[in-house]
Amino acid sequence: MTLPPDPKSISTVNYLNEEKTVASWFFTHDHKRIALLYLASITFFFLLGGVAAMLMRIELIHPRGELFTSTTYNKLFTLHGVIMVWFFLIPSIPNVLGNFLIPMMIGARDMAFPRLNLISWYVFMLGGLFAVFAILVGGVDTGWTFYTPYSSTYSNSWVIAMAVGIFINGFSSIFTGLNFIVTVHKLRAPGMTWFRLPLFVWTLYSTSLIFVLATPVLAITLTLVALERGFGIGIFDPRIGGDPLLFQHLFWFYSHPAVYIMVLPAMGVISELIAAFARNRVFGYNFVVYASLGIAFLGFLVWGHHMFVSGQSVYAGMIFSLLSFFVAIPSAIKVFNWTATLYKGSITFDTPLLYALGFIALFTIGGMTGLMLASLAVDVHVTATYFVVAHFHYIMVGGAVMAYLGGIHYWFPKITGRMYPETLARWAAIILFIGFNLTFFPMFILGYMGMPRRYHVYPEEFQMLNFISTIGTPVLGIGYLLPLIYLGWASFFGRLAGPNPWNATGLEWQTPSPPPKENFAEIPVVTTEPYAYHLLPEAAGIHQETHDR
Amino acid sequence: MKAKFGHYLRVLGSLYLLLAITTGLAFLPLDAWNWLPSVVIAFVMAGLIMLFFMRLRQSEPLLWLTSASGFAWLSLLMLFVVLDYISRPWPR
Amino acid sequence: MTFPLLPYEDSSYAARVDGIFVSLLVLCTVITLGVFAVIIAFCIRYRRGSPADRSHRPSESTQIAVEFAWIILPLLIFIGLFIWAGNVYFEMFSPPADGVAIYVIGKQWMWKIEHATGQREINQLHIPIDRNIVLTMTSQDVIHDFDVPAFRIKHDVLPGRYNTMWFKATKTGTYHLFCGQYCGDFHSLMVGDVIAMSPTDYAAWLQGHGEGTSDTLAADGSRAFHALGCSGCHEGSQVVHAPSLNGLYDEPVPLQSGQVVRADDTFLRDMILQPAKNVPAGYQPIMPSYQGLVTEEQIVSLIAYIKSQKSAASADNPTHP
Amino acid sequence: MTAEAAAEPLNFPFKEAAHQRESALFGMWIFLATEVLFFGGMFTAYTVYRYSHWQAFQEAARHQEWYLGCLNTLVLLTSGFTMALAVECARRGNRGWLLGLLTITWVLGAAFLGIEGYEYHSKFGEHLVPGSGFHFDGTDPGGSELFFVLYFTMTGMHMFHMFVGLMLILFFGVWTRFSPRETAMPNRFEVLGLYWAFVDIVWLFLYPLFYLVHPR
Missing domain, CATH: 1.20.58 (Methane Monooxygenase Hydroxylase; Chain G, domain 1)
Structure with a gap:
């Protein structure tokens, strides 16, 4: 636990400047550099998906929807969904923050399979290339859910190219998940027992299980759709007795756990942030660990709640509903534990904590509306309406993206060795929070009133709420662009951070910032529990202060 | 040998x-x-x-566990899908 | 530009669904605001430099007790919610026998409605209030979804099979009918109106629209039954061993596989399109498939015809249940 | 276990051969779990359709030559055996035997693909390939078409895996043959052996589900 004497020192040779050629980046095996490659790629995809969202919101100002044709609008929401889900949300925290941090957090020099790690980035980019190709040549209009028989027979767009893109992208997920699991099992530093792992590592471990066990089902399902479309061999085709609902079962067997791929790592980030800025042990650490594993497991058993009105059996619907209520429990445990971690802490309100608090607020609202969706009779009314749209944006954007940005701010000094401008960053977090609620809260009301999703022509009584929602979008947009700008600036011109600017625990803070190529000059030996903030020298100081009073 | x-x-x-x-x-x-x-x-x-x-x-127990996990998860998929199909005619 | 916050509430379900929803809303709001209040209180009290007492942090055993408390309490609440909402759901999918039967055929991008009495409509559905309406729905192409928010009902309409849904409107008026499942280019134009009328208005409407179209659905079916050659085998043929369909509708049918199924709409539809799927006991699977030879409208009318033979049969033989 | 193992160069970040081997095997087993679910999606489809069209499946399966499937199973089981021996030789650093056994495995694998190709060819002649050319005289031609859809996609996917396996054997075999090192690198053959055995296992399920439904 000894810290280097001069906190403002910057390591002279680090992973960023050790080699300077372009080739040294594109052929690197260093997990930190690969994380940055991912960072650049997913930022691009985020902007692409974001522009599509903006255009949709503009279209929705007017109930008659005269800016775009129906076809264009359908392609826009498909583009937004596909890009955001598979090319931004799923790789965001795992592939950027996870790649960067897992080896450092467990005290390893790299991933177990560094070459596979690089390959997974290339695979990701190849998948992205197919997706971008599908968009450029004409787009896809099936929605991100690719429901048959529309996608396999009736759609008149580039479904196969997009399916191939997502198929390839899936392999990137599988390779990443495989690498994470092996790394966590096999490369922990001496003394780093399972229950000394940071919660971020635990959540990524759970996420990797989903990556590995769910993604292949999506791969085969999309392959079958592509075969049906390309060769006319109808596997889901009702005309020869096939069942379109089978597609939905297989699709959601992946896509529901995929939601947990997006939100579990976010929960991990939040656990780190709350502990670090409340300067406290995480309340009920073991329970949070089991909750992560519980979510990963139960998440596989609830996919049928996307199909309550689809024509699946009523009994199956009931079982899926009950299990969906159960999966809410581990999520609730986490929220309660984060709250309890604040108790008797010593809280500072730096930007990462603002994002973390924002996450808890939005995630709680998203989770609570999830309960409403799990309630069968209510779901019949609100499913496939804007209520669902609002619900999953609260979890995915309010949850996952807030956590991603919070994590980026928290580990920014580790990644670049420099600090970001604190005041500006706090304002950005607040703007983001306001813009988000302005954009998405009206959708709950819209949904309960019955406005179906994927409509760009809608009855006039829905206009006011749509208008408010559209007003929120530019605010939200500013909330995203600000960090992009000031973090970009701060990477080069921010003040030097030193190895541990937050005075946080965790092995990643015990190497210089930016870290050297192989992370640790000497593999550390772990002797304490995680989040041992009560053992830090300053903790004594606080107690002293209390006693003085 | x-x-x-x-x-x-x-x-x-x-x-x-x-x-x-x-x-x-x-x-x-x-x-x-x-x-x-x-x-x-x-x-x-x-x-x-x-x-x-x-x-x-x-092999070590970890590999036993891994080899079983694929089949275990597949049985979850099958179990719930089949459950839907066999209970579908009711109630009529 | 109007600005309502809750939709109309005009079917037998609406009040019950809203009852669950509002209870959930209150419960969730209380919990959410509770969590927020605690977070804000902690943030103020335990901000760095505040003089709050930080000694005596909760011990290991306290932590475990607290954890179990907030696992078990929500669990009980959730099970209660599940039972409540599940009950209403189960009822939504158990259609009553005495309803007004209406057939719905979805296609890109319109709703075709056929009343048993022969009236046909497009993108409009006229119904009487205070009567159970049973919709039997299918699609000609992709998956659609019959969605009437004011009644709190919604069900996917799938190609290749029938889904049923029922409701009872309680107030007269004109309500939105949406397609709730994305179905292609003009998905957002696949909308219509449900017009709920008082029984007298409805009777008048049936009259007014019954005159233009000549026949009931069953009469159409009877014609198709002969035109498609069904009658050749199913009406007392000596050559081919085929069952008579009189009085068949809704009766249990023992199958060769040992199962017993009810001869409902879906069964009859399957028999027409995939005769080998359910072979009745005592018969050979010799019936040819009519896949591609009949339209969805014809199937609907054939089923209506077989159904009408049921009532004819029970009229002939009053002891028959 | 490590005492008998042939020398394997260490890859970053590993510092011990046993550690590296364990990790490689663990990674491969995870990948195989993934593959189980990849095929699993199709097995699920098979289960559902056989349940709802069981009579059509019986009729369709009459057009399958069970003895060809049986022969193929025989060939594949044998190749699994030679592959397991090859892995054993690789671990002991016995390069000559390794190459010999790999060659046998490769030939058996290729024979499997040949028999399968012959079957595909005759299916074309009988108009049993799904799509516009499909023709089936039966009570539920649609259900029978589903059987052949599943047959072609599942065996096709399996053949693709076989093909990849053959390419890997070829690549690693040639590499070993011409590398200046005296011994083979055992880890890659162990991993390859796991893959090959997995492909065998998939076929063990395909065989009864497609050839033994209604053998005549």
């Missing part, structure tokens, strides 16, 4: 035998249920291959 060879050969022999049994059983008039014995035997053969050809028997 010789001992090892004999050991692998015995496994192969058992596999051949099971193949003969499963093929023979298929000619019994079991109608819609004829998948059951053959799938059970397929699992036994898969078990033999995993234990001996894939050397699971000499």
